[in-house]
Amino acid sequence: MAREKLKGKDILDLGYPEGKAIGLALNLMDKYYKSTAKDEQLAILNDLFHNPEKYRHHKKLEKLVQELDAEKNKLREIALTEGALDFKTYGAEYIEPGAVFQMETAMSLPVTVAGALMPDAHQGYGLPIGGVLATNNAVIPYGVGVDIGCRMCLTLYDLPVHTLDRDKAKLKQFLNDNTRFGAGKGFEKPMDDPIFARQEFKEIAVARANKDKAREQIGSSGSGNHFVEFGIAELSSEQNEFDLPAGSYLAVLSHSGSRGLGATIANHYTKLATQNRKLPPHARHLAWLDLDSEEGQEYWAAMTLAGDYASACHHQIHERLGKALGEKPLVMIENHHNFAWKEKLGDGREVIVHRKGATPAGKGVLGIIPGSMTSPGFIVRGKGVEEAVYSASHGAGRIMSRRQAMDTISAKDVKEILARHGVELIGGGLDEAPMAYKNIHHVMASQADLVEVLGTFTPRIVRMDR
Structure with a gap:
């Protein structure tokens, strides 16, 4: 009669946590105790689980003790440090207490090294949103955010600005024909892109499962505060x-x-992080x-892929509109937020910098900080201020929640x-009304030490979801 084989469920019943420890236990039993009866194997594993110190230096089973230690540490509630690390706040008078509390909590994590709060x-x-957090060898999926690699992209064209008034109807049609907005939306015939040849789409399960969706949505935009605009730079x-x-x-922004x-990707790895x-x-x-x-390594690769995919979407938007205009852009300026970067602080330490709704503003780094649909955005060059963790705001920032805006602002307003x-709006909801946003001039004044202004962008024809 064949010897009864040990199964994962048998080990789970001993109290072992779901995870790598069960697979490792099965492998070790098969490798070193193959001729041992199932009951005896279970007795060994049970003894190890309840008396790990006996096996900590066991030549055959020490790796299982180490794995159990790691998994138990993951499941144990991690205490925040006593007292949050100090962080610089820019434009404190414009920031709600809830955002400050969230930043103080983030500054109490045991992996936190530095942080800053932007004026938006x-x-x-x-x-x-507007929080910047530097950590030691750790990445926080919700420190990056759900819309990974969300970004700004601006192209300038050698066309007279009076085109905006003279050909307004034509430009509105260009936006309708060459942009798509909203959850699940895309073009009937999406353009191809080199990004779909990337190995991450083969090697990372969550990316592989969403490759077809990504192909369908390439070159499109989301809902909420996402937009494509014609204006004057x-x-x-x-x-x-x-x-x-x-x-x-x-210009097009x-x-x-x-x-x-x-x-x-964000939801998948956030679930893993909170479970572990x-x-x-x-x-x-x-x-x-x-x-x-x-x-962690897999999330980093998936995050990088999503950021590059976001860039590819913008490039296609601008390519379509450039063809419609019959012009090649004179220049393209872009930057992203909702991302994590490996950077060095002034003392040489390498850290992971999360910018959730914050613009990279290292010395000489270019970026775009938009206002609302009725206020200018700014083309900026970073000054590289370490106290701000080399960052600036990513926009004006909301002064009203979406619900508040819909409850208090009328379509007539x-x-x-x-x-x-003098702004033409295609789509857009009351939750994105200009009055729902902070005064961009106040925000820019609060971060004058962080960025140098090279120019402005004033919206004239705005396309959003709905």
Whole structure:
């Protein structure tokens, strides 16, 4: 009669946690105790589980003790440090208490090294929007955010700005024909892109499962505050990186991210992080993955893929509109937020910098900080301020929640303010009304030490979801 074989369920019944320890136990029993009866194997594993110190230096079973230690540590609630690390807040008078509390919580994580709060900050999940957090060898999926790699992209064209008035109907049609917005939306015939040849789409299960969706949505934009706009870019100085004279240019500005691909990646790895690392309830969305772990390395690769996919979406948006205009852009400027970077602090330490709704502003780094649909955005060059963790705001930031905006702002109010500023709006909801946002001039004044303004972008024709 064949010897009864040990199964994973048998080990689970001993109290072993679900995870790698069960697979390792099965392998070790098969390798070293193959001729031992099943009952005896279970007795050994039971003794090891309840008396791990006896086996800590066991030549055959020490690895199982180490794995159990690791899994038990993951499941044990991790205490926050006594007292949050100090962090610099920019524009504190414009920031709600909930965002400050979230930042203080993030600064109490045992992996936190440094942080800063930008003047557009408001409350979110985990790290506040406008929060910047540097950690030691750890990445926080909700410190990056759901819309991984969300970004700004601006192209300038050699066309007279009076085209915006003269050909307004034509430009509106260009936006309708060449952009798509909203959950699940895409083009009937999406363009191909080299990103779909990336190995991550083969090697990472969650990316592989969402490749077809990503292909369907390439070149499209999400809902909420995502937009594509025609407007006027003003370069204020001849001394710029673009080799362009100061003056006015017809321009296209877009804001969107990694669509369903990024959201699925974010939710998948957030679930893994919260399962493996238990934090106090108010900090639960700040669970992290160690970068030297398999899950951490896999998330980093998936996050990078989603960020590159977001960039590819923007490039296709601008390519379509450039073809419609019959022009090649003079220059393209882009930057992303909702991402994590490996960077070095002034003392040489390598850290993981999370910018959830914050713009990279290292010395000489270019970026775009938009206002609302009736206020200008700014083309900026970073000054590299370490106290701000080399960052700036990613926009004006909300002063009202979406619900507040829909409850207090009328369609008539929005129509009047758009007319007053000469802005044409296609789509858009009351939750994105200009009045729902902070004053961008106040925000920029609060971070004058962080960025140098090279120019502005003023929206004239705005396309959003709905």
